[in-house]
Amino acid sequence: MGVIHTCPTLYFFTFEEVARLAEYVSRMPRHVSEELRGWRWSEPPLLHTSAVYLSFSDVSYGVCPTGRDVYLRRVARVKSQVLPPEVEVGYVVHAAYSAAVASAKMLALAGVATGQDFIDSMRARFEEFIHGLYASQRWGLTREEVFKTAWPVWDHASVIFGGALERGRAKRLSGDSLAAYVAPFHVEYPVEGYRLGLTQGYVDALLPPAVPVEIKVGAAAHWHRVELAAYALALEATLHTPVDFGVLVYVQPEPFHYYYAVVPIGDSLRLEFAEARDRKARLVESGVDPGAPEKCSKQCPYYHYCEVAGAGRLGGAAVLPQRRLRLGEKGREGGGGAASGGLHSGGGAGGGSERQGPGQGG
Ligand code: SF4
Structure with a gap:
């Protein structure tokens, strides 16, 4: 687990804050197995063997335990019409x-x-x-x-x-x-994911030398860490430089305040990413609706579709004809997906960093 901090300034990352963060993480222990470095993407366990390329948020988003959100977005091509506030x-x-x-x-x-x-x-x-x-x-x-x-x-x-x-x-x-x-950092920094079986994503911020930052609105969740690991791996695969830490910034809009967690990107998060990627790619390949969990979060972008509109919680056999999957789907996240309406989905319910419609749920 990363260390939780409240901080009056570490959100806008001025020069002094970046330097302070660098000093802080330099004292933190780190160990990452060589085979779990992003630049080792062409060998197991990071090797991507599926023809399905998912978004960063498809892989890590954890609000739907069965992964039905990925099925709806990638297979059934359902666009969430009514978004949670x-x-x-x-x-x-x-x-x-x-x-x-x-x-x-x-x-x-x-x-x-x-x-x-x-x-x-x-x-x-x-x-x-x-x-x-x-x-x-x-x-x-x-x-x-x-x-x-x-x-x-x-x-x-x-x-x-x-x-x-x-x-x-x-x-x-x-x-x-x-x-x-x-402002010595980049916002919405493009991250190439194809080496790891992902489409292009956009991390909320990238601090020098290579520290990914994700901004989330609402309560902390474990999948935020998995998403950060996905960005770290993809950055390693592209930049060939170790990305051992990331930062999660949690924003509470009302009353406005925020805190952050420095997250070590260790072996377990890296393996969790690879497992989730492979499982969700198989789900899309199968074209089978996994069905709904017993209880759905009202923060899920598909809540209205699955629960309110009564569009089915059954799962099992695919309800819709299976679409032809495009190999190596790329471009902006959500392109061809359910909700490419142009919004960058926010952190709370949807979290996520792809420049995509909020229905993407990332
Ligand atoms: S509403 Fe429920 S079943 Fe539908 S995608 Fe969300 S969590 Fe999954």
Whole structure:
């Protein structure tokens, strides 16, 4: 288990925070078996032998114990029409986070003079952001609810990055150096998954040198760690550098606060990923509906479909004709899947990091 921390700043990852985190993990014990490094993807146990390529969230998402969500998305091609509010809230948090970081980098590059000017400019940009966000989708949430969820994230980013900009100015930094000092990380970093049997994903943030960060809304769950391991393995396979730790940031929108866990990506999480990947790939290959568990979470993106609309909890024989599976399905997550409506599903109910519709449930 990772260590749980509450932290006033480790969410927006200024230069000082990244350095502090690096020092912290340098003291943590680590052991990863060589055969479980991502760069050993071409040999068991990481070897992917199926023709089915799943998304990062398909593999790790743990809200449906039977994996019926994967069946509905990948085989039956069901698009979840009515999303739980938690999924939408998660999406808003992610969207606000990404846009706030991007705005902060732009303002730092543009040469904003003072921390206060920076904060004022960030706040001025919020209106445009929230208008675009609300216009981008049909929401179950009201405009006010979207606003109330996004604003604390945005405003907090303004203050944290504004302080960093002030410190960077004091060090006589400017241009790209200043932007790198204010926000020395990437959001929605693309992660190639094909070597490990996955489609392309997008980790919420990547800190230097190679620390994946996932942002989740709501309660902590074990599958968040498995998802982090999937990103770590895929990064290792691509970058050929060890990724021994990741960070999970848990955001509670109301009242707004957050905490984080530093997660060692050890052997057991790596093996859990490989087992889940193989099991869910077999499920899709079989084309058979695994049926519903005894009890379904209301946070599942398919809750309305399975439980409320009475679309069947039976499982067993496939209800729909099996579709031809595309080999090596790639592209943006959810492409061809159930819910490619454009939302990046949020952490709470859906968690997840693929740029996809919230119904993806990742
Ligand atoms: S509603 Fe239940 S059966 Fe349907 S996908 Fe979700 S957890 Fe699985």
